Amino acid sequence: MGIKEIAKEANVSVATVSRVLNGTKFVSEELQRKVLEVIERQGYVANHVARSMVLKKTFTVGLIMPVVSELYHQMIFTHAEFILEEAGYKVLVCRVKDTAQSVQSYLDLLLENRVDGMILMHETSNPKVLEQLKKSQIPIVLTGIDIPGLSLPQVRIDDYQAAYDGTKYLLSHEKKRIALIGGWGYSVGDKRLEGYKTALAEAGIEFDSSLIIPGFYTMQSGSQAVKLLIRERIGFDAVFALSDEMAVGVMKELLEQGKGIPSDVAVLGFDGIELGQYTNPTLATVKQPIEQIGILAAERLLAMLNGEESEETLILPHSISPGNSVR
Amino acid sequence: MGIKEIAKEANVSVATVSRVLNGTKFVSEELQRKVLEVIERQGYVANHVARSMVLKKTFTVGLIMPVVSELYHQMIFTHAEFILEEAGYKVLVCRVKDTAQSVQSYLDLLLENRVDGMILMHETSNPKVLEQLKKSQIPIVLTGIDIPGLSLPQVRIDDYQAAYDGTKYLLSHEKKRIALIGGWGYSVGDKRLEGYKTALAEAGIEFDSSLIIPGFYTMQSGSQAVKLLIRERIGFDAVFALSDEMAVGVMKELLEQGKGIPSDVAVLGFDGIELGQYTNPTLATVKQPIEQIGILAAERLLAMLNGEESEETLILPHSISPGNSVR
DNA sequence: CTGAAAGCGCTTACAG
DNA sequence: CTGAAAGCGCTTACAG
Numbered sequence: 001m002g003i004k005e006i007a008k009e010a011n012v013s014v015a016t017v018s019r020v021l022n023g024t025k026f027v028s029e030e031l032q033r034k035v036l037e038v039i040e041r042q043g044y045v046a047n048h049v050a051r052s053m054v055l056k057k058t059f060t061v062g063l064i065m066p067v068v069s070e071l072y073h074q075m076i077f078t079h080a081e082f083i084l085e086e087a088g089y090k091v092l093v094c095r096v097k098d099t100a101q102s103v104q105s106y107l108d109l110l111l112e113n114r115v116d117g118m119i120l121m122h123e124t125s126n127p128k129v130l131e132q133l134k135k136s137q138i139p140i141v142l143t144g145i146d147i148p149g150l151s152l153p154q155v156r157i158d159d160y161q162a163a164y165d166g167t168k169y170l171l172s173h174e175k176k177r178i179a180l181i182g183g184w185g186y187s188v189g190d191k192r193l194e195g196y197k198t199a200l201a202e203a204g205i206e207f208d209s210s211l212i213i214p215g216f217y218t219m220q221s222g223s224q225a226v227k228l229l230i231r232e233r234i235g236f237d238a239v240f241a242l243s244d245e246m247a248v249g250v251m252k253e254l255l256e257q258g259k260g261i262p263s264d265v266a267v268l269g270f271d272g273i274e275l276g277q278y279t280n281p282t283l284a285t286v287k288q289p290i291e292q293i294g295i296l297a298a299e300r301l302l303a304m305l306n307g308e309e310s311e312e313t314l315i316l317p318h319s320i321s322p323g324n325s326v327r
Numbered sequence: 328m329g330i331k332e333i334a335k336e337a338n339v340s341v342a343t344v345s346r347v348l349n350g351t352k353f354v355s356e357e358l359q360r361k362v363l364e365v366i367e368r369q370g371y372v373a374n375h376v377a378r379s380m381v382l383k384k385t386f387t388v389g390l391i392m393p394v395v396s397e398l399y400h401q402m403i404f405t406h407a408e409f410i411l412e413e414a415g416y417k418v419l420v421c422r423v424k425d426t427a428q429s430v431q432s433y434l435d436l437l438l439e440n441r442v443d444g445m446i447l448m449h450e451t452s453n454p455k456v457l458e459q460l461k462k463s464q465i466p467i468v469l470t471g472i473d474i475p476g477l478s479l480p481q482v483r484i485d486d487y488q489a490a491y492d493g494t495k496y497l498l499s500h501e502k503k504r505i506a507l508i509g510g511w512g513y514s515v516g517d518k519r520l521e522g523y524k525t526a527l528a529e530a531g532i533e534f535d536s537s538l539i540i541p542g543f544y545t546m547q548s549g550s551q552a553v554k555l556l557i558r559e560r561i562g563f564d565a566v567f568a569l570s571d572e573m574a575v576g577v578m579k580e581l582l583e584q585g586k587g588i589p590s591d592v593a594v595l596g597f598d599g600i601e602l603g604q605y606t607n608p609t610l611a612t613v614k615q616p617i618e619q620i621g622i623l624a625a626e627r628l629l630a631m632l633n634g635e636e637s638e639e640t641l642i643l644p645h646s647i648s649p650g651n652s653v654r
Numbered sequence: 655c656t657g658a659a660a661g662c663g664c665t666t667a668c669a670g
Numbered sequence: 671c672t673g674a675a676a677g678c679g680c681t682t683a684c685a686g
Contacts, residue, residue, distance in 0.1 A: 001679095002678090002679050002680080003679065003680060003681095004679075004680095012656080012657085013656065013657040013658075014657085014658095014679090014680080014681090015656070015657055015658080015659095015681080015682075016655090016656065016657075018680070018681060018682085019656090019681095019682095021680095022681085024681085024682085025655085025656095025682095026655070027655075027656085028655060028656085031655085031656080045435075045438050045439055046439050046679095046680090047380075047439070047441060047678095047679055047680070048439045048440045048441070048680095049376055049379045049380050049385060049440065049441050049678095049679085049680090050380050050662090050678070050679035050680040050681090051679080051680055051681075052376045052662095052680090053374075053376050053377050053380055053662050053663070053664090053678090053679085053680075053681095054661075054662045054679085054680055054681050054682085055662085055680090055681070056662075058376060067405070070398075070401065071397075071398075074397065074401065078394070078422070081422065082424075090419060090421075090436065090440070091420070092417060092419060093418070093420050094417075095405070095408065097409075108372075109417065111372050112372055112373050112374070112375045113375045113376065113417070114374060114375070114376050219601065219602070219605050220601075223605075248602075248605050249605060251605075251607070252604075252605040252606075252607065255607055274546065274547075275546070275575075275602075277579075278546050278550075278575050278576060278578075278579040279579075279606070279607070280578070280579065280582055280606070280607040328663095329662090329663050329664080330663065330664060330665095331663075331664095339672080339673085340672065340673040340674075341663090341664080341665090341673085341674095342665080342666075342672070342673060342674080342675095343671090343672065343673075345664070345665055345666085346665095346666095346672090348664095349665085351665085351666085352666095352671085352672095353671070354671075354672085355671060355672085358671085358672080373663095373664090374662095374663055374664070375664095376662095376663085376664090377662070377663035377664040377665090377678090378663080378664055378665075379664095379678095380662090380663085380664075380665095380678050380679065380680085381663085381664055381665050381666085381677075381678045382664090382665070382678085383678075
């Protein structure tokens with residue numbers, strides 16, 4: 001079953017078995033053949049948990065991500081995983097369902113399981129978690145998020161600028177009453193709100209807080225936001241949803257309420273997931289370089305896993321992706 | 328750093344530290360307090376890989392799933408994970424990108440990492456893999472799939488019947504030329520094809536193989552299937568896409584080609600993911616009990632992890648979920 | 655090139 | 671109730 005049995009049956013030492021298994025040292029062809037033969041015949045399966053214990057390395061990376069904007073996060077994960085897997089790492093995914101408390105427990109979980117590094121895609125302001133992150137012994141890269149005051153490397157876009165550009169885009173289409181749907185109280189959302197405000201101010205349009213609607217970055221919450229706007233009789237000629245998934249919900253609800261898109265209401269999304277090209281109408285959106293974010297986050301982590309230091313923030317370019325929802 | 332340091336500092340044995348850590352045996356309040364104090368002060372983090380080695384249990388479940396029909400598989404994963412997590416298990420996700428070879432290597436990976444059990448959502452016909460699955464020492468439950476000849480427990484719907492019912496539904500809406508898009512050569516797809524054929528035969532409609540289009544269960548491939556049908560001038564008044572994601576691609580392409588849905592072409596999906604209610608028009612679909620599949624698969628696995636035997640196949644009921652894409 | 659032995663950080667019979 | 675010690679399945683200096 002174990003290396004010991006293999007060794008005995010092949011008439012060699014466990015050291016030799018270990019060496020042919022890992023190719024760490026030269027082993028004579030004869031012994032190699034003998035060992036391999038026994039391994040094959042016995043159907044021996046190496047025990048990586050024992051291996052991890054002595055190496056103090058699990059070849060596992062922890063990934064903490066929120067359960068909203070699934071298509072966006074999933075795509076980042078997909079690209080990051082591809083790189084990590086190629087480098088011999090597996091990934092332990094933690095999907096944060098609810099509150100900050102949950103980030104805490106996932107962090108503990110990953111640490112107890114001795115992941116070699118972490119990709120963090122979920123913001124938190126929990127001071128205890130922040131403290132833990134700060135004195136983390138393992139490399140961590142923040143992906144798509146910014147946790148101010150933490151000197152960890154980041155890979156993301158400039159959310160302020162992106163929202164500013166998105167808002168400008170809507171303004172350039174003669175929109176005056178732009179509802180903004182997003183999650184407030186977090187760094188990313190708040191920065192985007194600032195970008196929106198700045199663009200409005202520059203256009204000489206007064207900020208109206210009744211147009212700022214809280215959303216949970218799900219299709220359903222996009223739909224609810226529109227319901228709210230209409231129920232409260234808040235006039236609006238555009239919706240800027242801070243995730244494409246919310247935008248999908250927004251469009252569905254608008255159509256259901258008999259509104260034309262974009263004739264009555266223009267809709268602009270955020271993220272640039274594939275789905276936006278398959279909706280009817282197609283979705284204009286502020287596009288994040290999703291693939292690049294995933295790849296670069298993984299590569300950055302790998303570099304750190306290989307001993308490189310990094311605190312650098314990598315800001316990737318966003319762009320406006322046109323669609324029939326804004327015209 | 329380790330339990331040994333904690334023990335020394337608290338003036339107790341490592342056994343005692345282990346006991347208060349795990350609550351496995353009664354420890355006097357005084358020692359307990361002392362140990363806890365040191366643990367807290369030192370910020371000790373338990374090492375679960377060492378723990379796993381001696382316990383021969385990793386509290387990890389492996390999940391092998393395809394990278395297509397992501398929203399469907401993701402939802403099953405979501406529900407299964409919820410149950411598993413509650414029971415103290417974490418899950419190691421393997422997302423199969425390409426061929427059968429890849430299932431093989433993921434299987435090896437999971438076995439080497441000593442997962443306690445596995446949920447398999449990806450079909451395979453690779454004989455070596457089949458052999459490995461057959462003599463698996465750990466519990467495995469097949470989820471949403473059927474691998475004939477393997478006496479492993481399954482949780483899924485009756486794919487034959489579901490496709491039969493879906494086809495009947497389209498037929499009852501006076502559709503005569505129903506294109507079927509799916510993946511052939513696999514158990515699930517082939518069964519659905521049989522259901523389709525039977526329904527057609529019962530309705531006295533001759534089977535036309537030019538209406539059977541291969542697809543990869545992605546939005547893009549749904550779109551391509553429609554392009555193919557139109558390019559080849561194959562007349563059709565309905566499309567039965569064997570995943571909702573393909574159906575979304577189908578609808579997008581139909582609209583783009585100026586076809587009315589359902590006036591010119593009715594579209595029926597398969598799976599019943601949330602997105603179908605957010606498309607325009609809303610998607611009629613053959614609905615799988617996704618939540619139940621996920622939950623029951625996880626519960627079944629947990630039961631086996633607790634020593635229960637099971638080879639039972641659990642067939643869950645499907646249903647037709649109406650939508651404006653079929654009227 | 656190969657092997658004996660120590661050690662990775664825990665858990666748990668076994669004694670006391 | 672508590673502790674000394676063996677052992678989980680590996681890797682790797684250290685000798686030879």
